[in-house]
Amino acid sequence: MYKGANFGILRLILVILLDIIIAANAVHYEDVAAQQTVxxxxxxGGPIGILTTxxxxxxxxxxxxxxxxxxVLFNEYLTESITHLNRQKIVERTVHAPGSGAFGYFEVTRDITNICKAKFLNKIGKKTPVAVRFSLVAPSIGASDTFRDGRGFAIKFYTEDGNFDMVGLSTPIFPYKDPLFFPTFANAQAKNPSTNLFDANMLWDYITLRPESIHFFMYKFGDSGIPNGYRHMPGFSVHTYxxxxxxxxxxxxxFHLLPDQGEGYLTSKEGMExxxxxxxxxxxxxxxxxxNGDYPSWQVLVQVLSLEQVRNAAFDVFDVTKVLPVDEYPLQPLGRLVLDRNPVNFFAEIEQIAMCPTNLVPxxxxxxxxxxxxxRLSYRDAQYYRLGANFQNIAVNCPLRQSFTYNNNGRPPAKITDRPTYWPNTYHGPVPYVDPERPEVLEIVQDTSLNFDQASHHYKYELPEDARKRLISNIVDSLVQADPKLQDRAVKLFKIINADLGIRVERGLANEKKNKYNYELM
Structure with a gap:
C-alpha cells in the first residue's frame, strides 16, 4: 500500500511537471504542420470526451x-473500426489527383458592374469566401509535390447566388482545343498499363501527333513545370468567359491570378533534391x-473583350491553346485572393471538394x-462517380444560400425534405426565376488550333537565354527516352516553331546518345 501510494503521488507530480513544461513551451511554432497534434x-488540455462508437x-x-x-464479433468498437478502415478511401481523381488546398476570401478592388452583374463583384471592398485547391495533373495520389507537370489552380467562390467554380491552371493555356482528345491526353501521360511506369513513347507520340499541345508542353518543360511552392504559383482561367x-x-x-509573394520556380535538380x-x-x-499568419495572396486581374473585339479579332480568342496578347487586351485589376485558413480535416474539406465548371452564377x-x-459534363460526371449524386450536400460543396432542388434520394448525404419532388407542380414547390435580359451563350465556329506562332513568340521573346537552356535540357531529358522515330518527328516540329529550338534539341539528343555510348564502352 505504501509503495503504491508513493507511486501514485510520484505519477501525479510527473503529470503536473509535464503540464508545466507543455504550458511553458506553448509558444509560436514555425513548423506548425509538424506540431499539429501537440x-x-x-x-x-485533456481528453475531449468519452470514446464512443x-x-x-x-x-x-x-x-x-x-x-x-x-x-471478437461482440466487440462493437473492434468490428466498427476494422470495417470502417476498409472504406475510408474514396475513388481518386483520374487527373488532378494529388494536391493541397486552403480557404480564404476574394475581395473586390475594382467596380465592373458595367460589365458583369454577378453579385459577388458588385461593390468595391466586398468579400466572398473561397476554397482553393492546387493540384498536379498527371500522377496519382502520393506523387511528389515537385513532380514536373502542369498544375491545377481551382477556386470555389461561395457567393450569395450559389457557388461559382473556376477550374484554372498554373499555365495560361490548355494542351488541347478539341475535347474529343481529353482521354488521349490523360491516358498518354498516365502510366503504361503493362509496365505501370511513365512511358516517354506514349507521351511523345501524343505530343507529336497533336502538335497544338507543344505550346502547353513548352511551359511544362520550362521553368513553369516546377513552381517554388503553391504560394509562388500563378493561376489562369484559360477559358474566356x-x-x-x-x-x-x-x-x-x-482571369489571371498573380502571386503577391512573387513568382518562383525550381530547376529539375532542385526539385529532385x-x-x-x-x-x-x-x-x-x-x-x-x-x-503562422503569413497569408498568401494573389492579385486577380482580367482581360476584357467586347463583342465587337471578339468579332474583329485576328484569331480565335476562345482558343484555349493560345494566350490573349496583353498588349492588345491589357490586364485590368479586379480583386485580391487571400488564403487565411487551413482545412481542419484534409479529407473532408480538400479531398471531398468537388469543383465543377457547371457551377455558374447569374x-x-x-x-x-x-x-x-x-x-461541364466531364467534371459533373467525375464527381457523381467519386462522391455520389448528392455530392453538393457535402459540407465543403454546399452553397451559402439554401438550395431548393427537385433532386431526392440517392447515396448519402441526402437532404431531409417534405417538399414536392417534381416540376411543375401545384403544391408550392420551388419555382424558377425570370431574367428577360439574359443573353444566350455565344455560338462560335472553331477550327483546329494553329498556335505555332505563339509557341515561337514564347520561345523567342518571352524566355531569356538561361530559361531557354533549361527548357531544352528538360525536353531532351524526356525525349531521349523515346523511340528514335518519335525523336525525329519532335525535332522537325520544334524546327518549324523555331529553328534555333529545333537545332538545339537535336544537338542535345545527339550528345545524350554519345554520352550513353561512351558510358557503355567503359
Missing part, C-alpha cells in the same frame, strides 16, 4: 484495449505559412468554346 493537446454508445476500457481471448450586365450586354473575360527530403514540401509550406454564363462545354 497544438491540439495544448488547446484541449459512431452510434454514440460509450466504449468500455477493455473493449478499446484488448481483444485477445474474447469474442462570357459575362453579362444588367442591360443584357455581353463582355468576355480571361527537395523531393528526396520531403515529397510533400509544397503542402507543408502552404500549411505553415497560413498557420452574370457569368461560362465560356462558348467546346472544351468548356465538354468539361
Amino acid at each position: 497544438l491540439f493537446a495544448e488547446r484541449t 459512431a452510434n454514440g454508445a460509450p466504449v468500455e476500457f477493455k473493449d478499446a484495449n484488448v481483444s485477445l481471448n474474447r469474442r 462570357q459575362v453579362t450586365n444588367d442591360q443584357g450586354e455581353s463582355h468576355f473575360l480571361r 527537395i523531393s528526396g527530403i520531403n515529397p510533400d514540401a509544397f503542402t507543408k509550406d502552404l500549411y505553415n505559412a497560413i498557420a 452574370g457569368i454564363l461560362g465560356a462558348p468554346d467546346k472544351l468548356f462545354e465538354a468539361r
Whole structure:
C-alpha cells in the first residue's frame, strides 16, 4: 500500500511537471504542420470526451484495449473500426489527383458592374469566401509535390447566388482545343498499363501527333513545370468567359491570378533534391505559412473583350491553346485572393471538394468554346462517380444560400425534405426565376488550333537565354527516352516553331546518345 501510494503521488507530480513544461513551451511554432497534434493537446488540455462508437454508445476500457481471448464479433468498437478502415478511401481523381488546398476570401478592388452583374463583384471592398485547391495533373495520389507537370489552380467562390467554380491552371493555356482528345491526353501521360511506369513513347507520340499541345508542353518543360511552392504559383482561367450586365450586354473575360509573394520556380535538380527530403514540401509550406499568419495572396486581374473585339479579332480568342496578347487586351485589376485558413480535416474539406465548371452564377454564363462545354459534363460526371449524386450536400460543396432542388434520394448525404419532388407542380414547390435580359451563350465556329506562332513568340521573346537552356535540357531529358522515330518527328516540329529550338534539341539528343555510348564502352 505504501509503495503504491508513493507511486501514485510520484505519477501525479510527473503529470503536473509535464503540464508545466507543455504550458511553458506553448509558444509560436514555425513548423506548425509538424506540431499539429501537440497544438491540439495544448488547446484541449485533456481528453475531449468519452470514446464512443459512431452510434454514440460509450466504449468500455477493455473493449478499446484488448481483444485477445474474447469474442471478437461482440466487440462493437473492434468490428466498427476494422470495417470502417476498409472504406475510408474514396475513388481518386483520374487527373488532378494529388494536391493541397486552403480557404480564404476574394475581395473586390475594382467596380465592373458595367460589365458583369454577378453579385459577388458588385461593390468595391466586398468579400466572398473561397476554397482553393492546387493540384498536379498527371500522377496519382502520393506523387511528389515537385513532380514536373502542369498544375491545377481551382477556386470555389461561395457567393450569395450559389457557388461559382473556376477550374484554372498554373499555365495560361490548355494542351488541347478539341475535347474529343481529353482521354488521349490523360491516358498518354498516365502510366503504361503493362509496365505501370511513365512511358516517354506514349507521351511523345501524343505530343507529336497533336502538335497544338507543344505550346502547353513548352511551359511544362520550362521553368513553369516546377513552381517554388503553391504560394509562388500563378493561376489562369484559360477559358474566356462570357459575362453579362444588367442591360443584357455581353463582355468576355480571361482571369489571371498573380502571386503577391512573387513568382518562383525550381530547376529539375532542385526539385529532385527537395523531393528526396520531403515529397510533400509544397503542402507543408502552404500549411505553415497560413498557420503562422503569413497569408498568401494573389492579385486577380482580367482581360476584357467586347463583342465587337471578339468579332474583329485576328484569331480565335476562345482558343484555349493560345494566350490573349496583353498588349492588345491589357490586364485590368479586379480583386485580391487571400488564403487565411487551413482545412481542419484534409479529407473532408480538400479531398471531398468537388469543383465543377457547371457551377455558374447569374452574370457569368461560362465560356462558348467546346472544351468548356465538354468539361461541364466531364467534371459533373467525375464527381457523381467519386462522391455520389448528392455530392453538393457535402459540407465543403454546399452553397451559402439554401438550395431548393427537385433532386431526392440517392447515396448519402441526402437532404431531409417534405417538399414536392417534381416540376411543375401545384403544391408550392420551388419555382424558377425570370431574367428577360439574359443573353444566350455565344455560338462560335472553331477550327483546329494553329498556335505555332505563339509557341515561337514564347520561345523567342518571352524566355531569356538561361530559361531557354533549361527548357531544352528538360525536353531532351524526356525525349531521349523515346523511340528514335518519335525523336525525329519532335525535332522537325520544334524546327518549324523555331529553328534555333529545333537545332538545339537535336544537338542535345545527339550528345545524350554519345554520352550513353561512351558510358557503355567503359
